[in-house]
Amino acid sequence: MLKTFRAQIKNFFDAKLPFEILEEFKPLDQELLNKKTTLFEEVNDDIVKIDINEKRTSIFIFILLIVFLLFFLFIGSTTNEGLTHPVAILINSVLSIFCIFFLIKIFIDKKAYIILNRETGMFTFPYRINKYKSYTVAFNKAIVYWVGTGGNTGNLNIDLVTQHPDEKFGGANLIAHERWYTNIWSFYVWYMDKNRPLPPGSAFDPYRQRDFERRKAEGFPKPLYRSHIPTPEATPEQQAERDNYWKDETESFTREPHSVMYAPEIHKNWRRVRHLNMDDTPVANTYFKFEFENGTIVYMKTDKEGRGVAPPKTEKFKGIQINLMDSWF
Numbered sequence: 001m002l003k004t005f006r007a008q009i010k011n012f013f014d015a016k017l018p019f020e021i022l023e024e025f026k027p028l029d030q031e032l033l034n035k036k037t038t039l040f041e042e043v044n045d046d047i048v049k050i051d052i053n054e055k056r057t058s059i060f061i062f063i064l065l066i067v068f069l070l071f072f073l074f075i076g077s078t079t080n081e082g083l084t085h086p087v088a089i090l091i092n093s094v095l096s097i098f099c100i101f102f103l104i105k106i107f108i109d110k111k112a113y114i115i116l117n118r119e120t121g122m123f124t125f126p127y128r129i130n131k132y133k134s135y136t137v138a139f140n141k142a143i144v145y146w147v148g149t150g151g152n153t154g155n156l157n158i159d160l161v162t163q164h165p166d167e168k169f170g171g172a173n174l175i176a177h178e179r180w181y182t183n184i185w186s187f188y189v190w191y192m193d194k195n196r197p198l199p200p201g202s203a204f205d206p207y208r209q210r211d212f213e214r215r216k217a218e219g220f221p222k223p224l225y226r227s228h229i230p231t232p233e234a235t236p237e238q239q240a241e242r243d244n245y246w247k248d249e250t251e252s253f254t255r256e257p258h259s260v261m262y263a264p265e266i267h268k269n270w271r272r273v274r275h276l277n278m279d280d281t282p283v284a285n286t287y288f289k290f291e292f293e294n295g296t297i298v299y300m301k302t303d304k305e306g307r308g309v310a311p312p313k314t315e316k317f318k319g320i321q322i323n324l325m326d327s328w329f
Contacts, residue, residue: 016145017160017182021190021227025183027201032177039175041113045198045207045214048116048191052126052175062103069095114174118194125162126172135164139192140224144174146181146265158265160184186229193224196231197238208234220245259297262309267298270309275302275321282306287322 033040042049072091112134115124123142127133143165148158160174160181176184190199198204198211212233215221220242223231230248233239262270275283283306290298293316302308311317 016143017185019140019189019225021193021225021229021231022182022186024229025178025187025199028177028187028199028203030202030205033203039177040203041111043203045204045211046117046119048118050114050116050175052112052114052172062099065095065099069099114172116188116191118191121192121194123162123192125174135167137164141165144185148265189225190227190231193227193231195221195223196227197233205234212238216241222246255299256297258295259299262298262300264309267309267311269312271312273308273310275306275308283321289320289322290317291320292317 028040028043032038033043039050039052040048041051069092072095112126113124114126115122115136116139117123121139122136123139124134124136125142127135143163145161145163146158147161158181162172162174174184174188176187178184178187187199190196195215197215198208223246227248232248233242260266264270275286275288277283282304283302284304285302286306287299287301288308288310290300290311292298292311298311299322300308300310310319
């Protein structure tokens with residue numbers, strides 16, 4: 001019991017996400033922006049502006065309430081006491097109040113935004129309690145972490161949350177065109193790394209040439225954040241020109257199709273360890289492969305101090321160090 005509690009505490013503190021492009025995500029296409037229900041109010045090479053007021057949900061609930069209200073009005077009209085019965089009055093009054101509430105949310109409610117400013121490197125997000133109050137901080141100063149419960153599939157109630165570095169209770173859930181939190185975060189980090197090309201997707205195509213010319217005029221400075229996937233230019237010619245300054249040297253390798261990467265929300269009972277070489281220097285930024293008797297394979301990577309995780313000692317597994325060349329950044 002005590003070991004489980006300690007593991008849960010450790011996993012809580014492991015919830016903070018690094019400023020890295022962790023994995024591939026769905027391209028942001030113009031077709032999505034053209035939809036009336038899109039979350040994206042503005043997308044270009046300077047700003048991505050996301051409206052967090054989910055009016056689609058409010059519209060759905062409003063329609064549902066109207067259906068219920070009409071149903072109870074019909075039922076009430078067919079009874080002896082009709083709509084004057086106390087229960088009918090109570091139900092219809094409550095439904096009417098909720099209808100008015102959601103009607104206000106649809107037509108009057110103010111908009112609240114998440115703003116990624118690629119040009120200035122600033123990050124704006126609403127206050128969790130009062131979403132009409134917002135914070136603006138340097139993107140690399142924000143505290144971003146996952147919240148929720150995982151399970152064997154890791155697909156249950158995982159949200160991406162940000163917090164102001166100086167405000168304990170300030171912050172907001174982060175959303176995008178993806179649902180899984182690491183996909184959302186990878187999109188944010190890629191877009192905010194103004195030294196890389198714009199993220200994939202036709203929504204950014206009108207701005208790619210201008211963005212390339214800007215980076216070229218600046219001498220193609222090295223990326224601000226690490227990436228675990230390639231971030232290529234739009235054309236082979238642009239790629240060749242950038243390669244004279246820096247190249248993608250992503251830390252990647254071919255994994256077994258059924259293997260997974262370590263995730264604290266899934267592997268809750270894994271223990272914290274520090275991997276050291278024979279001379280007591282840390283085994284830094286290195287992948288480890290853990291293979292279990294049932295065929296499960298999990299990969300994990302240490303940080304710059306050699307800190308990482310390992311399966312519980314009660315499980316039977318084989319650990320193998322994967323030697324890869326680390327990226328220059």
